[in-house]
Amino acid sequence: MNAKALIFDLDGVIVDTAKYHFLAWKSLADELGLFFDENVNERLKGVSRMRSFEIILEVNDASERFGEEEKQRLIARKNDLYVEYISRLTPSDVLDGIRELTDAARERGLKTAVASVSKNAPAVLSALKMREKFDYVADAAKVSRSKPDPEIFLVCAEALGVEPQCCVGIEDSQAGIEAIKAAGMRAVGINVAVTSVEPDIVLSSTAELDLDKITA
Ligand code: B16
Numbered sequence: 001m002n003a004k005a006l007i008f009d010l011d012g013v014i015v016d017t018a019k020y021h022f023l024a025w026k027s028l029a030d031e032l033g034l035f036f037d038e039n040v041n042e043r044l045k046g047v048s049r050m051r052s053f054e055i056i057l058e059v060n061d062a063s064e065r066f067g068e069e070e071k072q073r074l075i076a077r078k079n080d081l082y083v084e085y086i087s088r089l090t091p092s093d094v095l096d097g098i099r100e101l102t103d104a105a106r107e108r109g110l111k112t113a114v115a116s117v118s119k120n121a122p123a124v125l126s127a128l129k130m131r132e133k134f135d136y137v138a139d140a141a142k143v144s145r146s147k148p149d150p151e152i153f154l155v156c157a158e159a160l161g162v163e164p165q166c167c168v169g170i171e172d173s174q175a176g177i178e179a180i181k182a183a184g185m186r187a188v189g190i191n192v193a194v195t196s197v198e199p200d201i202v203l204s205s206t207a208e209l210d211l212d213k214i215t216a
């Protein structure tokens with residue numbers, strides 16, 4: 001493979017914010033008397049805020065329980081809880097191997113981008129002091145389709161000026177792996193609970209990321 005770019009997911013790859021999304025959804029679900037556990041949470045990874053809430057409602061046969069305005073109010077509450085958690089992030093929360101990988105990529109002339117559908121991504125990257133490590137960060141507000149649609153990965157490739165087949169995408173979610181493969185890129189999966197599409201390279205943690213291995 002002639003790799004020219006690395007495209008990183010944020011939540012669960014650069015930092016373990018996936019656990020904060022879980023805790024925030026869990027509080028909201030408990031308040032509303034809705035069932036929510038780690039298995040349901042797995043389906044929310046890489047999925048937009050509203051779609052995540054709709055999945056929780058579907059699992060509970062409660063899709064019709066709230067009107068549009070009420071749903072907006074409830075997901076805003078979930079986000080307030082999430083923002084409270086991420087306000088405590090510091091540079092020491094960057095997952096093992098990520099800084100080393102971005103440095104090695106830059107040294108070797110590879111471009112780097114972040115493909116996160118989280119509207120909180122800029123705040124998270126700035127708390128981690130990681131924004132300057134990437135050539136491009138996708139704007140979640142301008143991406144109309146959540147993963148597993150390939151849109152966000154294709155937007156990153158285009159912004160970097162690199163053909164999708166020369167990009168390596170790194171993800172922790174099944175929806176994200178599907179999005180990378182649908183974009184025509186090589187997929188590296190970090191601890192992915194695989195249900196359909198297999199990543200090209202399977203790793204159990206970010207500490208195993210190695211530039212030679214993932215671009216070979
Ligand atoms: P927000 P990623 C995704 O980020 C998360 O995996 C997903 O759980 C979350 O619902 C989504 O961002 C939206 O996040 O509510 O902060 O806008 O994995 O694409 O980095």
Ligand code: MG
Pocket residue numbers: 009010011012013045046171172173176
């Ligand atoms: Mg993720």
